[in-house]
Amino acid sequence: MSDTDCLFCKILVGDIPAEIVRESEHTIAFKDINPEAPTHVLVIPRRHEPDIGSLAAADPDAAIALLNEAKAIADGSGNGSYRLVFNTGADASQTVFHCHGHVLAGRSMTWPPG
Ligand code: 5GP
Ligand code: ZN
Numbered sequence: 001m002s003d004t005d006c007l008f009c010k011i012l013v014g015d016i017p018a019e020i021v022r023e024s025e026h027t028i029a030f031k032d033i034n035p036e037a038p039t040h041v042l043v044i045p046r047r048h049e050p051d052i053g054s055l056a057a058a059d060p061d062a063a064i065a066l067l068n069e070a071k072a073i074a075d076g077s078g079n080g081s082y083r084l085v086f087n088t089g090a091d092a093s094q095t096v097f098h099c100h101g102h103v104l105a106g107r108s109m110t111w112p113p114g
Contacts, residue, residue: 003048008098012046022073026065029073029103038106039077043069050097052086070103078105085113 002009010016011030018030021041032040045062049055056063067084074082082105087094 003098006048006098007096008042008044008100009048012044022069024065024069026059026062027069029069032102036102037104037109039073039082039103041073041103042100043073043103044098044100049099051088051094051099052101053088055099066099066101070101073103074105081105083109 002012007016011018012028018033020028020030022029022043026047027043027045029041029043032042043066045055045059045066047055047059047062049058052063052066055066070082070084074080074084082103085102085104086100087102
């Protein structure tokens with residue numbers, strides 16, 4: 001259920017270091033290496049799936065756990081406002097093809113995104 005060429009699978013097993021902020025049965029969460037907000041945490045499933053749609057289809061419990069973890073991270077930072085982003089597909093700026101939600105908080109944000 002992991003991909004030996006996947007950056008986030010390597011973070012999951014500890015082969016690449018990351019600043020881990022939360023762990024659960026189905027997920028881990030770590031700080032983004034290039035933060036775009038005072039809080040910028042990536043929540044990923046332990047299971048290797050390329051995006052949130054395929055995770056929801058393959059393992060709904062893991063997808064729900066990911067959403068709950070995102071809220072828990074946001075609850076612990078900022079004022080309760082947060083943005084949860086799933087870039088899905090190369091044209092949507094996805095660069096790592098292991099499902100991840102970006103939890104962004106701690107500053108005002110504009111809409112629409114670029
Ligand atoms: P995407 O563009 O796929 O939605 O997001 C990938 C995210 O992973 C980017 O925000 C990028 O900064 C982050 N990232 C890429 N490589 C690493 C890494 O080695 N460690 C951490 N912590 N984050 C990374
Ligand atoms: Zn992976």
